[in-house]
Amino acid sequence: MASPLILVVEDEPAVRDMIGLTLEQAGYEWVTAGDVPEARCRLADARPDLVLLDWMLPGQQSGLDFARQMRREELTRDLPVILLTARDAEDDKIRGLDVGADDYVTKPFSPRELLARIKALLRRSGQADDEDVISIGGLTLDSTSHRVLAGDENIALGPTEFKLLSFFIHHPDRVYSRDQLLDRVWGSNVYIDDRTVDVHVRRLRKALSPHGCDRLIQTVRGVGYRFSEH
Amino acid sequence: MASPLILVVEDEPAVRDMIGLTLEQAGYEWVTAGDVPEARCRLADARPDLVLLDWMLPGQQSGLDFARQMRREELTRDLPVILLTARDAEDDKIRGLDVGADDYVTKPFSPRELLARIKALLRRSGQADDEDVISIGGLTLDSTSHRVLAGDENIALGPTEFKLLSFFIHHPDRVYSRDQLLDRVWGSNVYIDDRTVDVHVRRLRKALSPHGCDRLIQTVRGVGYRFSEH
DNA sequence: TTACACTGTCATATATTTGTAATATAGCTG
DNA sequence: CAGCTATATTACAAATATATGACAGTGTAA
Structure with missing residues (x-):
């Protein structure tokens, strides 16, 4: 802010x-x-x-x-x-x-x-603003009902995509490396390839793109990804 | 009050x-x-x-x-x-x-x-407590007469299905895990398998489906179930 | 007693999700 | 531009999760 x-x-x-x-x-x-x-x-x-x-x-x-x-x-x-x-x-x-x-x-x-x-x-x-319902850039995530909305349309996500988006939306305007994302979204002590993150980012973008919200997930070349309205 | x-x-x-x-x-x-x-x-x-x-x-x-x-x-x-x-x-x-x-x-x-x-x-x-009769999405549950109606047609439910639906209809738009449902619908001192919930959800859906109300009970993969009109 | 409804468990069928690898595309450096 | 690196995209088989149908045990009413 x-x-x-x-x-x-x-x-x-x-x-x-x-x-x-x-x-x-x-x-x-x-x-x-x-x-x-x-x-x-x-x-x-x-x-x-x-x-x-x-x-x-x-x-x-x-x-x-x-x-x-x-x-x-x-x-x-x-x-x-x-x-x-x-x-x-x-x-x-x-x-x-x-x-x-x-x-x-x-x-x-x-x-x-x-x-x-x-x-x-x-x-x-x-x-206090950090409620169960959080909205950024036309995207709304409701953790109580476990739902994602773009405007008023429901977006279906797999569990991992949901967690990924949830992490992003709670930590906007900041770059995270693939390793950091693995730690914070998948959990520590996972033996998963870095590149797997790319695939999940892809899946998330694909799910968001019909509503134009894929622009919120930005690639920072050489570093990782960032979630931001701008 | x-x-x-x-x-x-x-x-x-x-x-x-x-x-x-x-x-x-x-x-x-x-x-x-x-x-x-x-x-x-x-x-x-x-x-x-x-x-x-x-x-x-x-x-x-x-x-x-x-x-x-x-x-x-x-x-x-x-x-x-x-x-x-x-x-x-x-x-x-x-x-x-x-x-x-x-x-x-x-x-x-x-x-x-x-x-x-x-x-x-x-x-x-x-x-929630005030209402003896509660309706959502064309489904009406009357706890006084212990009846469920879809539109004006009666739906016959077993005791467990009734309690399950009653819980759902009083707590809409929120995900519940199978364990939570066991706690809140079945009650204390139950040693019942998680998966039993699936079966009762299935029975409830089956009873509701002739009236198209089975859509109200939604599966949230990896988490549990949600009752919602949307 | 029988007939019947209800419950919980299980085995199996379906459906969805997931990580990886192969390939294509884009971005950078010189 | 060539050559290199990083990311995007697609396909796929294994792993998971859920849906479904069958069954046996229980209790109840006739």
Whole structure:
């Protein structure tokens, strides 16, 4: 995925810049909002991957209210939120989590701590996407029903082709050598010829080609194969 | 319905409390168990609507074993189970689902993710339980009158075929291995050969075929069988 | 008791999948 | 372009998995 975008909702410019600097150094993109109405705009136009939200904000609406509201709306329901607060009382923490924040950082906090929490949350939300049903490039693999669909048409695959596609679709945009594929799809300790992989790739491509999805499996000459939408 | 009751089987008090807090905030009631024997008691006296089950539990019996056992017993057979695990390997996921867990959450998980999966499962199981009469693909099963209809024609089935069809029709679009089917249709303490399932599937198909409904029972080679309209 | 329905196991028939090898094609280097 | 290497494609026989039909043991109702 491209570099994640983080929305920083914080009214104090000094704090804002400090956070921004930290984020930039870690390779994140970021946008800011100084109050709740502005934050709402950024949510809509910038579509951030995570929100850092100050507990105390100017205006009628506190950060807490805003967080609660985000949870109510479909578009923002699954957005990870980290609350920033000067307070440290257990009660507040519980109230914060109660409202739907995913994590909680107490000021003053170290850049390292902030980044660790951001990273953890982004990882988690990424995992949440990793469902039983996964779709890429018009191809859908459902491991619960053990099915592959191109659009809405069923594709019949043999067991090995199914496992191969399942591995590919869960590990896109990366080259794997034939040996690596043997290890991870067939399992370790198999005494099978490298070239057998070619044949199974061929079979998989053949099954996908009527739907134009064979382009997803790409040959990287001298190295192996890659599964990618591009 | 009253607020659903959730059994949390987890040996670490910290994790247990964290989950409990999440559940309370979402309006669920909950009880806990720290090991398998305790869980068995809670199942019997509290009658939960759903079980959150840690993969690794102290004692001789792992969470996995427990899940499997639950599937064999009449009273707990249809209880939704979500497996909690620290592991993330694809293989484990498959083994977990194989054993009969309905869903699978990897630690660390966000409260939101957990709640989403709980909600989805409760919705599913609620739907399934509500209906005495259930129809899919022109096939109607009426558990009250213990009858099966294709269109408006009665289909005569033996007891095992009826149970098998009943299980299938209540759990569509999902593959089940022969072992899982033995656990969930035949029940506990059976020492029956895998392949016997084939024979009963055959008998069921034969009974359904005059009405064209045999297509609903699909073979998933290398895995098991699936009941699906598509 | 007989007649009958039902179940689980087995033997056999079919169907599908799999790894390998042979051959064709494509890509690269000089 | 020639010569070399890597990949694609096809064919095939062995290995696997499933489907099917028959049978014997069980229990049940008449």
